[in-house]
Amino acid sequence: MSATATLRRRPSLAAAALYAVLALLFVAPALVPGRTLASTDLLWSIAPWTADRPDGVRDLGANWEMADSVAQFQPFLAYTRERLPDIPLWNPYIEGGRPFNANMQSAIFSPFSWPAYVLPFWWSLGLIGALKLWVPAFGMFLLARRLGQSVGASLLAGMVAGFGLFHVVWLAWPLSSVWAWLPWVLLATDHVVRGPTRRAFAALALLVALQYFGGHPETSFHVLAAAFLFALLRGPKKIAWFLGSVAAGTALAAVVLIPFLELLAHSSDLANRSGRDPAKTPLRFGLALALPDYWGRPTQLVSQPFIVTRAFYAGALPLMLAVVALLKPTRERVAIAATGAVALAIVLGVQPFFFIANHVPGFSQAHNTRLAIVTLLCIALLAGWGVDTARRSRALILFVALAPVVAGLARSGAYPVGEAVKVAWGFATPKDVDVLPLASILIWIPFAAIAAALLWKRPRWLVPAALVLTFLDLARAGMGQNPAIPVSHAVTPRTGAMDAIGGRRFVAVGDPDSGITPLTANVGMRYGLRDGRGYDYPTDKRYDDLWRRAVTKPDPLGFALPSTMANSNETALRAMGLLAVSRVMSDVPLPLPPVYDGPDARVYANPRAVPRAFVVGAETVTDDQLAAVTAADFDPRKTAVVSQRLNVSGTGDARIVTDEPERVVVRATASDRGLLVLADTWFPGWKATIDGRSAPIVRTDQLLRGVVLPTGTHTVAFNYVPWSWRIGWIVSLLTAVSLAALAWRR
Structure with missing residues (x-):
C-alpha cells in the first residue's frame, strides 16, 4: 500500500508514523552511539573540573542556558534510576535531606522518565526528547481532526504544536512533560463535553493524571485552566462531566499530589512568592514571533540571554495561515485566536490583561510567562484552519510577510549585508552581536517569501509544500537548541577534592566576583556527595529561614534560590555547622584549616561543624x-x-x-x-x-x-x-481500579 493510500485510509496511523520519523530526525544527532542530548559539558567550566577540560568543549558548555537540566533534572532522573524498583521517597544528598517524590519535579511516574529507567542513561535522553516532540504533535493532529479540519490541515497543526520553538527550547525541563499532554487533554475534554461516555470520562481522568506526573504543578494549573476554558467553549452544558473527570484524574495522581501538598504546607514558597513582582517578558521580545534569532541563540552568541523567555516562533507559513483562518471567522476560530492573543499579552505584560491575570487566584501565584505555550497551540489550530480556508487577502499576506522586516530594521543598526548573509545561513559563526538582527531578518525573508507565494497561488499541492516548508523552517529554528554532545564530554570524573570530602556533608564556596559556584548544588548527587546546599522546590521553611538569615541573602534578581549558594564567614559557618557541614570546597583561598589542596580545588575543614x-x-x-x-x-x-x-x-x-x-x-x-x-x-x-x-x-x-x-x-x-x-498510593490505586471498572462497563 502506497503512502498516499495509507494516508487516505488510515490517516491517524500515517500521522503517527510521520511525526515519529520527524521527531527522531529532530534529535537524530543525539541518537548516534556515543552522543547524548545534554549540556552537561557545562560542568567542565566549573571547579573541580576546570583544569581537565577536554579539547572541543566550549566555555560554559554547548548551551549554558540548560543549567537547570544539568544541576537538577538529570541528577534526579539518575537517582530514581539507581533506586528503582524501590520508590525514592527521601533525598539525603541535598539540604541536609528532603522529600524526593514529593517535590514532583523528580517526575518519577512520568512516561517521559521511563526510557531512562530501562535504557542506557545518556542515550535515553535523546529518545525522551523525541517522545516529547511526538506526543503533542500527534495529540494536536487528533484534536484538529476532531474539530473538523482536513487531514492535511491537521498534519500541519500537529507539526506546529510538536516542533514549535517554545516547546522545543523547554524540552529538557519538566514543563514540557506537562505541556506535551495539553492537546490530548483538550481532545478528551471535547469528547467528555460533546458526548460524554464512561470511557471518555476515564480517558480524560487518565490524561489529567499523566500531566500531573510530568512534574510541574504550576504548569499543570495552566493546562487545566486552558482545558476549562475549552470545555466552556465546546460544551458548557456538560461542564460538570469535565469537572468530575478532572477530580478523578487528580485523585488518580494522589500518589504524587498528596506528598507534594504536605511538602508545600511545610515550605516557604507561597510566602516568598506573595511578595515578588509578577514576571513578564519585555514587550520588544514580541518581535520573536517572526525573528527568533534576533537576539541570538545560546549555542552560538547572544545579545540578550534566556531564549526560553522569547521563543515564540511557530514558523512563517503557520503565522500567515493563522491570520488567513480569521478571514472566515467562526465561533471556535475567534475564541481560539482571542485566547492565544490574550495569553501572549499576559506574557508580554500588556495592560489590562497583565494586571487582571495577576489578580486572579492561581494565576497570581504562577509564573505566567509560560502561557506562551497556549499561544503556540492556538497558532497551530488556526494554521490548520487556514489551510482549509479558501479565501485569501493578498494585502494581508504581504503585511504579515513584510511587517517583521520593517520592525526588525527599525530596531537594528547598520551592518554589512554580506557578512550577515553568511551568518544567517551558517557559512560563518557570529562573533559580533550587532550582526544578529540583520541575520535574523535575512533568515525570515526567504521563508516568508515562499510562504506568501504559496498562499498567493494556493496550488493543489499546497499541503505537502506547506508541511515541508514548515518543518524545514522549524527545524532551522529549533534543531541544536538542545545540543547533542559526546558522552565523553557529558561525563565528569570524580576528582581528588571530591575524595577529600568523602562521606561528610559539604558546601562549595566560589569567588564572589565570578558568579559561578564550584560543584553546583545538586551535582554532588551524581557522586554520592552530601551537599548542605540544594536546588529544589518547594523549599522546607525551617531550612530556608536558617539559610536566608545566616548563610546567604536572596538573589535580588530572583534567578537563584538562596539555598544554592553559601558564604564562608563566621555566621554562615556556624549555621551550616548545625547540619554537620564539616567540609568547604572552594576555588579560592579561605581562612580555614586546609584538608586538601590540588589543581582541581581546595577543601577546608569547618571547625564549627557538629558530628552527624x-x-x-x-x-x-x-x-x-x-x-x-x-x-x-x-x-x-x-x-x-x-x-x-x-x-x-x-x-x-x-x-x-x-x-x-x-x-x-x-x-x-x-x-x-x-x-x-x-x-x-x-x-x-x-x-x-x-x-x-x-x-x-x-x-x-x-x-x-x-x-x-x-x-x-x-x-x-x-x-x-x-x-x-501511604494515603497517596492507596487513593491512586482505588481510583485506578474504579476508573478501569467504569471504562470496562458498556
Whole structure:
C-alpha cells in the first residue's frame, strides 16, 4: 500500500508514523552511539573540573542556558534510576535531606522518565526528547481532526504544536512533560463535553493524571485552566462531566499530589512568592514571533540571554495561515485566536490583561510567562484552519510577510549585508552581536517569501509544500537548541577534592566576583556527595529561614534560590555547622584549616561543624529556635534548643551504623537521660524507635531530629514512612481500579 493510500485510509496511523520519523530526525544527532542530548559539558567550566577540560568543549558548555537540566533534572532522573524498583521517597544528598517524590519535579511516574529507567542513561535522553516532540504533535493532529479540519490541515497543526520553538527550547525541563499532554487533554475534554461516555470520562481522568506526573504543578494549573476554558467553549452544558473527570484524574495522581501538598504546607514558597513582582517578558521580545534569532541563540552568541523567555516562533507559513483562518471567522476560530492573543499579552505584560491575570487566584501565584505555550497551540489550530480556508487577502499576506522586516530594521543598526548573509545561513559563526538582527531578518525573508507565494497561488499541492516548508523552517529554528554532545564530554570524573570530602556533608564556596559556584548544588548527587546546599522546590521553611538569615541573602534578581549558594564567614559557618557541614570546597583561598589542596580545588575543614550524630545533656527551651541557634554564643554540641522541656542532663557518644536514604540507625550511649541529635533535616514522616520501641522525634535546633535517650547504650532507628505517601498510593490505586471498572462497563 502506497503512502498516499495509507494516508487516505488510515490517516491517524500515517500521522503517527510521520511525526515519529520527524521527531527522531529532530534529535537524530543525539541518537548516534556515543552522543547524548545534554549540556552537561557545562560542568567542565566549573571547579573541580576546570583544569581537565577536554579539547572541543566550549566555555560554559554547548548551551549554558540548560543549567537547570544539568544541576537538577538529570541528577534526579539518575537517582530514581539507581533506586528503582524501590520508590525514592527521601533525598539525603541535598539540604541536609528532603522529600524526593514529593517535590514532583523528580517526575518519577512520568512516561517521559521511563526510557531512562530501562535504557542506557545518556542515550535515553535523546529518545525522551523525541517522545516529547511526538506526543503533542500527534495529540494536536487528533484534536484538529476532531474539530473538523482536513487531514492535511491537521498534519500541519500537529507539526506546529510538536516542533514549535517554545516547546522545543523547554524540552529538557519538566514543563514540557506537562505541556506535551495539553492537546490530548483538550481532545478528551471535547469528547467528555460533546458526548460524554464512561470511557471518555476515564480517558480524560487518565490524561489529567499523566500531566500531573510530568512534574510541574504550576504548569499543570495552566493546562487545566486552558482545558476549562475549552470545555466552556465546546460544551458548557456538560461542564460538570469535565469537572468530575478532572477530580478523578487528580485523585488518580494522589500518589504524587498528596506528598507534594504536605511538602508545600511545610515550605516557604507561597510566602516568598506573595511578595515578588509578577514576571513578564519585555514587550520588544514580541518581535520573536517572526525573528527568533534576533537576539541570538545560546549555542552560538547572544545579545540578550534566556531564549526560553522569547521563543515564540511557530514558523512563517503557520503565522500567515493563522491570520488567513480569521478571514472566515467562526465561533471556535475567534475564541481560539482571542485566547492565544490574550495569553501572549499576559506574557508580554500588556495592560489590562497583565494586571487582571495577576489578580486572579492561581494565576497570581504562577509564573505566567509560560502561557506562551497556549499561544503556540492556538497558532497551530488556526494554521490548520487556514489551510482549509479558501479565501485569501493578498494585502494581508504581504503585511504579515513584510511587517517583521520593517520592525526588525527599525530596531537594528547598520551592518554589512554580506557578512550577515553568511551568518544567517551558517557559512560563518557570529562573533559580533550587532550582526544578529540583520541575520535574523535575512533568515525570515526567504521563508516568508515562499510562504506568501504559496498562499498567493494556493496550488493543489499546497499541503505537502506547506508541511515541508514548515518543518524545514522549524527545524532551522529549533534543531541544536538542545545540543547533542559526546558522552565523553557529558561525563565528569570524580576528582581528588571530591575524595577529600568523602562521606561528610559539604558546601562549595566560589569567588564572589565570578558568579559561578564550584560543584553546583545538586551535582554532588551524581557522586554520592552530601551537599548542605540544594536546588529544589518547594523549599522546607525551617531550612530556608536558617539559610536566608545566616548563610546567604536572596538573589535580588530572583534567578537563584538562596539555598544554592553559601558564604564562608563566621555566621554562615556556624549555621551550616548545625547540619554537620564539616567540609568547604572552594576555588579560592579561605581562612580555614586546609584538608586538601590540588589543581582541581581546595577543601577546608569547618571547625564549627557538629558530628552527624551526637548526644547533648543540656537544653534551652524557646519558641524562637531560629534566633537561638543563630546567636553568636550558641554551641550545639553542649546545648540543644527545643520548644518543650525534656529534662536531659546526661552526656555520651553516638555513631551511625546504618545510613540509607529512608533509614538511619544510630548506636548511642548516654550517662543519664540525654538527647540524641541527628544532624539531618526534621520533616513529618520520620519515625524513631529505641531498641525496637517507638519513640517520639523532637524537632531540635530549628531543623534537626532529636530523640530522648534513657541511660545506657541503645540502638536508635530513624525510618521515613510518611502518611502522605501511604494515603497517596492507596487513593491512586482505588481510583485506578474504579476508573478501569467504569471504562470496562458498556
